[in-house]
Amino acid sequence: MSERLDEAAVGRLAPGLALALPRGPHRGRVGEVRAASTGSSLELHDFRAYQPGDDLRQLDWNAVARTDELILRVRQDEVSPRVEVVLDGSRSMALSPRKAACARELALLACEVGARQGLSPTLLATGVRSERVQGSACRAALRTLEFDAGDDLVTALGRLPPPRACGLRVVVSDFLFEADLAAMVARLSRGASGFFLVQVLDAEDLSPSGGEGARLVDSESGAALEELLTEDVLAAYARRFEEHQRLLRAAALRSRGALLTAPATESLDALVRGALRPLFVAGGHA
Amino acid sequence: MSFGFPWGLLTLGALVPLVAAYFLRRRQKPVVVSALFLWRTPRPRAEAGPRWERFTREASLLLEALAVIAAALYLADVRLGETARTKHLVLVVDGSLSMSSRGPDGVTVLEQARREAAKRVEDEGATRVTVLATGLAPRVVAGPEAEPSRALAALESFEARGADHDPMPTLLWAQELAGTGKHVAFFTDVAPVEGLVIPSPVRWTALGTARDNVALISAQRRDEGGTATVTLRVARFGPGPESVAVRLRALPGPDAKQGTERVEKVSLQEEGSATLRLTFQNAGDIEVSLPDDALPEDGHARLAVSPTRPLAVSLAQGMGSLERDALERFLGASPEVARDGASGDVLLIGPRGTDAKVTVGASGKSRTFVGPFFSEKGHPLLDDVQLAGVRWSAGENPPGRPLVTAGDAVLVSEEDDGRVHLNVDLSRSNVQRVSAWPVLLGNVVREARRAREGFVRRQLTLGEPLQLVTLPGKRYTLVGPGGSKPVFGAGAVSLSPPAAPGRYVLERDDSDAVDSAEVLALDARESDLRGRASADVPAKDSGEDEARANASDRARWPLVLLLLALVGDFYVTRRAS
Numbered sequence: 001m002s003e004r005l006d007e008a009a010v011g012r013l014a015p016g017l018a019l020a021l022p023r024g025p026h027r028g029r030v031g032e033v034r035a036a037s038t039g040s041s042l043e044l045h046d047f048r049a050y051q052p053g054d055d056l057r058q059l060d061w062n063a064v065a066r067t068d069e070l071i072l073r074v075r076q077d078e079v080s081p082r083v084e085v086v087l088d089g090s091r092s093m094a095l096s097p098r099k100a101a102c103a104r105e106l107a108l109l110a111c112e113v114g115a116r117q118g119l120s121p122t123l124l125a126t127g128v129r130s131e132r133v134q135g136s137a138c139r140a141a142l143r144t145l146e147f148d149a150g151d152d153l154v155t156a157l158g159r160l161p162p163p164r165a166c167g168l169r170v171v172v173s174d175f176l177f178e179a180d181l182a183a184m185v186a187r188l189s190r191g192a193s194g195f196f197l198v199q200v201l202d203a204e205d206l207s208p209s210g211g212e213g214a215r216l217v218d219s220e221s222g223a224a225l226e227e228l229l230t231e232d233v234l235a236a237y238a239r240r241f242e243e244h245q246r247l248l249r250a251a252a253l254r255s256r257g258a259l260l261t262a263p264a265t266e267s268l269d270a271l272v273r274g275a276l277r278p279l280f281v282a283g284g285h286a
Numbered sequence: 287m288s289f290g291f292p293w294g295l296l297t298l299g300a301l302v303p304l305v306a307a308y309f310l311r312r313r314q315k316p317v318v319v320s321a322l323f324l325w326r327t328p329r330p331r332a333e334a335g336p337r338w339e340r341f342t343r344e345a346s347l348l349l350e351a352l353a354v355i356a357a358a359l360y361l362a363d364v365r366l367g368e369t370a371r372t373k374h375l376v377l378v379v380d381g382s383l384s385m386s387s388r389g390p391d392g393v394t395v396l397e398q399a400r401r402e403a404a405k406r407v408e409d410e411g412a413t414r415v416t417v418l419a420t421g422l423a424p425r426v427v428a429g430p431e432a433e434p435s436r437a438l439a440a441l442e443s444f445e446a447r448g449a450d451h452d453p454m455p456t457l458l459w460a461q462e463l464a465g466t467g468k469h470v471a472f473f474t475d476v477a478p479v480e481g482l483v484i485p486s487p488v489r490w491t492a493l494g495t496a497r498d499n500v501a502l503i504s505a506q507r508r509d510e511g512g513t514a515t516v517t518l519r520v521a522r523f524g525p526g527p528e529s530v531a532v533r534l535r536a537l538p539g540p541d542a543k544q545g546t547e548r549v550e551k552v553s554l555q556e557e558g559s560a561t562l563r564l565t566f567q568n569a570g571d572i573e574v575s576l577p578d579d580a581l582p583e584d585g586h587a588r589l590a591v592s593p594t595r596p597l598a599v600s601l602a603q604g605m606g607s608l609e610r611d612a613l614e615r616f617l618g619a620s621p622e623v624a625r626d627g628a629s630g631d632v633l634l635i636g637p638r639g640t641d642a643k644v645t646v647g648a649s650g651k652s653r654t655f656v657g658p659f660f661s662e663k664g665h666p667l668l669d670d671v672q673l674a675g676v677r678w679s680a681g682e683n684p685p686g687r688p689l690v691t692a693g694d695a696v697l698v699s700e701e702d703d704g705r706v707h708l709n710v711d712l713s714r715s716n717v718q719r720v721s722a723w724p725v726l727l728g729n730v731v732r733e734a735r736r737a738r739e740g741f742v743r744r745q746l747t748l749g750e751p752l753q754l755v756t757l758p759g760k761r762y763t764l765v766g767p768g769g770s771k772p773v774f775g776a777g778a779v780s781l782s783p784p785a786a787p788g789r790y791v792l793e794r795d796d797s798d799a800v801d802s803a804e805v806l807a808l809d810a811r812e813s814d815l816r817g818r819a820s821a822d823v824p825a826k827d828s829g830e831d832e833a834r835a836n837a838s839d840r841a842r843w844p845l846v847l848l849l850l851a852l853v854g855d856f857y858v859t860r861r862a863s
Contacts, residue, residue, distance in 0.1 A: 092320040092321070095318065174320055174321075176320040176321035176324070177321060177323075178321075178323045202320065204319070204320075205319075205320050205321075208319070212315070214315050214316070215316045215317065216316075216317050216319050216322060216325055217316050217317065217318050217319065217322075218318075218319065218321070219319065219320055221322070223322055224316070225325055233325070236325075237325055240323075240324045240325075241324055244321075244324065
């Protein structure tokens, strides 16, 4: 496991993967994905009677011959949908180097795979200086990204421009903050046809080690709490964590999205084949 | 705030390791976590804000420090405000005249007692001092629980001029004032006699010295007309001078231009006394003095003018010749009796059936008795009246309470208003020719004299009660050297012996002064200085009692504070874990 951004691993995995786009029509630039609007693509969508002003080139002359009526072919546009990758830039994402690296790698993989699919990837990073980069600039942005925000994702979203419609939105965060989770998830899913919450968690997030007293310091606010990390205390943490996960998962489902939890301790390959399989499907343009 | 055991404050040193442990605990390993809220119990009132902030570790430190401070205060025996640690010392000073005697160095015993008292206050570190003076009636000189400086100042102005008395009531009172386990210091000039039971907390300090002394033990003055008769009695205690010069200085009286001064040499046997009688004409106050010796106070007396107050007696009209003759014979020989025309109170004697104060005579059928006569025992009118051999003829019974009876006949009776009836027919009796007659009439005159307003005696020595007569319905005040005080009671009143010598004036509310009496600083028992000695008898109680008493007085509130701090700390740390 690398503790830095392993671009090589991303490069190895990206060609064989594709982002799981939703089946519904999309909107976007002209591309290869069927759009929600009528257009001039080759794929037939419907037939209807000719009306004055219609493009005569779309008349189905065979149908006219058979029915002696002016039948017009209705075709859909083919568009290239956008994919947005939102990366939480708060300090908790850098709880450990591996957690930070895993978050960067997953964001880069989503961008790379989306780019290979022709989905115009956009990276939104919510650090102290919020960044919005597109295309090939995403890689460079991820290399220099600092997880330095002292607030949580909900607050940081206020520094970003309003969400735009997109085909797929992937939010990479640990989602470990006190907030109205349902409202937050609803806001994140607004305008997105597909929506994934990729939760990157460190080993200490999942199963904190105990056995001694410790001064617990919040990575973002700096607030401290002294605790003896006894079994009871750890069990209480586990209960609260499970409850938090349950609420987050329910919020994601209500917004027609999915919560994918990615333990940072696992390798990128293992994550793609395991926990992140609903997002990264096999069958890319290798 | 004061501390009974300041070494207990060393407990505050426990604060150092406590604070050190606190900061060591603060330096335990910091662990950065992604979400602190998952480690805490959710706060349901977060939106409205908590009313009470949760206790933190700092609260635990403060409570533990408070517990240490409370323990230190308890061990140091802290006292606050009124309960601040006080050491109460009760001093008792002998108030008798002999304390004014001088030692060979010329210092009075009382002055030595003052010095010793000041030293005792300083040695014992007393913060509150009560000074009592013994006497026929114990009294407070300073206090109770006065500032030491004030108490010693009051002792400085105290004069010991009291009569001989028993100090035990004062010592018992001092024991009560001091409280359990506290010592009482008693300063006197005589060592305790063998077998005397001294209260256990009393330390008896005798500072006297055996001395020879010549003293006046009595002095009387009697003024009749313009002649003042002074009777002195001089006593010699111990092998002192065999003769002494008595100086008498008479101040000029109202009708004299200048006074006179006489010196009489009096020979004295060892442990003997001599009586001296002198007369002065038109003399005012007469000052009597002996040469200064160990106790100068008992060699000086000032005798004020003490005119006799003759009782005016009047015989009413209608009295028989026998009765009148018998009464005239008595009144002619009776001293201090004035006949008709004298001013002042009048004793009216009349025949039977009148409203005179005393009636003499019989009415109705007479009966003669030779006995037995029954007299009311103890009645002042019948003092020394012997009726043996008397033939008493009496008529009808007079009104009033019978005093003398013979059979069913009432010979002498007294009514509630004081009227006396002598039921006697002198023509058939021999009462007027036996000694019972002048004795009986003498008692009548004496009682009439006693009923007059004012002092019964005008010259008294130390320790004698003040006897006086007041009229019903009037308010009186007795003004003396110690101030004034109201006199309660009507008729014959006996007041306790004055605490100090001097002139005492009886004042009535509707007049300036009714009468005056002089209390002379004379007491033969106090003038006898041969038995005075020095001694120091320690108190029987040990200091352990005092220590135990002090321990039981230790303040309890620091313990309560300690308990509350520990419970609070337990609660705080329990919540934190």
